[in-house]
Amino acid sequence: MKHFVLLLTTLFLTYYASVEMAAVHAIKNNAQKNDQSPSAFSTPIHISGDKTFTNHTNAALKLLKNKAPSDYTMVITYIGKIQQHTFSGMAAYETPPAYKVGAITANASVTWYASTIVHDAYHSKLYHDYLYTYKEAVPDEAWTGMEAEMKCLEAQIQALIQIKAPKAEIDYARSLRGTNWWDLNGDGIYDAEDEKLRDW
Incomplete structure (x- = not known):
């Protein structure tokens, strides 16, 4: 034994x-x-795409982490996945919330790409803030449309300043204030029809 x-x-x-x-x-x-x-560089966000897309996305996230840490914290809080896609947009309602990125945005400068990540993370923040506050289905106007876009644009502009983006990029973002650049068919609302027309 x-x-x-x-x-x-x-x-x-x-x-x-x-x-x-x-x-x-x-x-x-x-x-x-x-x-x-x-x-x-390591990030909790799942990145889905080819090697070039993955590398550029990591570079944009690393830039945010180093130069705009509060924005980076928001990004990793409200985006769980960044995915190569045919056009750009935030799917805040998905699990995890996914930022889908079109080729033009994905291939932009690292500063501009980083600022778009902040922009779309803010859309997701608006969506989830409403959801957590009211515990009910989130209406489109809570996180999309003119008022929401202007809030997201301001977050993007501040991110561009923080990461020391070229003046031309900051000026361009500022020029979008008060415009509805996302309403591509001009019907006054943002919907699937506008998404079909996107080239960014």
Whole structure:
């Protein structure tokens, strides 16, 4: 019986040691990968797209984290996924909330792309603030439309200033104040028809 217990103890310790060694190797391997890539960046947001899209998205998020940390905190709070898409828009109602990014936006300068992430995160914030406050279906006007767009635009402008974006980008964003650039068919409302017409 003593030999059996000793055998079980030896087997358990051997197994435990092998698991512990595997964990140590994994940590060392990850450390080596990080050492080989000093610019590596980790974010809780799931990024879905090709390598170029993923790299540019990480660069935009890293810029926000370093230059506009409060905006970055909002972004990781209200966006769970950034996804390569045919056009740009915020799906705040999805689980997790997803920022879908079209090619023109995804291929813009890193400063402009970063500012659009803040813009759309603010849409999601408006959506979820209403949901948490009223515990009911969120009406479109709570997070889309003219009033909501102006709030999101202001958040975007402040982000551009924080990250020291080129003056031309800040001036362009400011020029959008009071305009309904998203109403592409000119019917006064933002809906699926406008989304079909988007090229950004």
